[in-house]
Amino acid sequence: MNRKKASKPLFSYFTTPFGRKLTFIAAGTTTVGLFIGNFIPHTFFLDKYQEFVQCYKDGIPRPVPPEIKERLERAMNILNVPAYERRVLKPFTVYGFDMFSAGSTKSKYGGIIGIPTNYSYTSIDNIDRSEIRFRTEQIKWGSESGQMLQEALVLKEDEQIFGMCKTILEMQTQRVLLNSAFPSISFLAVYSVGSYLNQRMNLLAKPISLRLVMYAILGLFGVGSWSFMKDYNQVLYETSIDKQISTLGPDFVDAGRRFYDKLLKKNMALRALIGDDTYTSKGNENFYLRQKTLPLTIHKAFFEEEWNKLKGENQEAAQ
Structure with a gap:
């Protein structure tokens, strides 16, 4: 009897005016906290974020080779990146491929651009x-898969x-701001519906x-809505960027189809x-319930289609 009486006030406390006010304050704090938690790694703690994904050798960060910096500068020139944006974009050598x-x-x-070490490979021998x-x-x-991986790791200059x-x-979009806002929006919506x-x-x-x-159902809805907004926004940006790059000329369309072909081969290898299921048999990342990015096969198919259109136009012009 004493245990039941002791537990009842614990839950009924939140039904009192003061308890509701405390819950409201906690919800507001959580909403702000979700935004800050997603935002600060890309702003205040950007240097710490870089240290976490940095590629090291003997405990020392690997420097970016001069020729890679020169290619990055050429990429900025092609995109007509403004001078003030160039100053805040910092390249570094990232772990992975x-x-x-x-x-x-x-x-x-600003932002940090991680360039993998395989961008410095000029041939399989390197x-x-x-x-x-x-x-x-x-x-x-x-x-056989090892040979395929070696070939996929060596990217030509235009592919790089x-x-x-x-x-x-990608860094010129509002991705960071939106991805920080999405969890807060989802949580605030769930809290508002629950309160109502x-x-x-x-x-x-x-x-x-x-x-x-009810809270469990709303919680699942909140997680689902956050996942949908984040994934949909990412796919939308990637689709738009592919279309934007395809307008840079035939050389970029050709480089794009080869670039994604090597990414797929790398993943398949x-x-x-x-021997695990990190990647699908076609080379896409395996996300199970979500679709965090546009599948690489769709990227490749887009540039293959654009390349075929260009070849068809060239053949018609030659006749």
């Missing part, structure tokens, strides 16, 4: 195989510039189990070498 970006040109804190591992697993370079242009265009239903249906006077079910 893919381009990386954090921050934004829209922020006074690959330092002893340093390349995937999740601590040694790569079997002599296998394509990847850099794509990353720069509590008052409308007088749920505060009903068993706590009923409210817990890693899937075969490691």
Whole structure:
């Protein structure tokens, strides 16, 4: 009897005017906290973020080779990046085989562009195989998949510039601001609906189990809406960037289809070498329930289609 009486005030406290006020303050704090938690790694803690994804050798950050910096500068020239944006974009060598970006040109804190070490490879002979591992697993370079991985890691100069242009265009969007706002919007919407239903249906006077079910349903809805907004926004940006790059000329369309073809081959080779389901059999990232990015196969298909259109136009012009 004493245990039941002790537990009842604990839940009923939040139904009092002071308890509701405290809940409102907590909800407001959570809303702001969600925004700040997503925003500060791309602004105030950008340097710390870089240290986390930086590629090191003997405990020292790997420098970006001069020729890679020169290609990045060419990419900025092609995109006509304003001088003030160039000053806030800082290149560094990132861990892994893919381009990386954090921050934004829209922020006074700028952004960081992570360039993988394989961008310095000019041929298969330049690959330092002893340093390349995937999740601590040694790569079997002599296998068929190992050969495929080697070929996919060596990018031509125009393919590298394509990847850099794509990353720069991503950093010129409002992605950081929107991705920071989405969780706050979802949480605030869920809290508002829950508060409305509590008052409308007088749920505060009903068993706590009923409210817990409602909160669980609203929580799932909140997570789902946040995932949808974030993923949809990312896919929308990537689609727009592909179209924008395709307008830069036939050379970029050709480089784009080869760039994504090598990304797919790299992922397929890693899937075969490691034997897990990080990537699908076609080379796309395996996200299960979500679609965090546009599949690489769709990227490649877009540039293949644009390339075929250009070839058809050239053939018609030649006749």
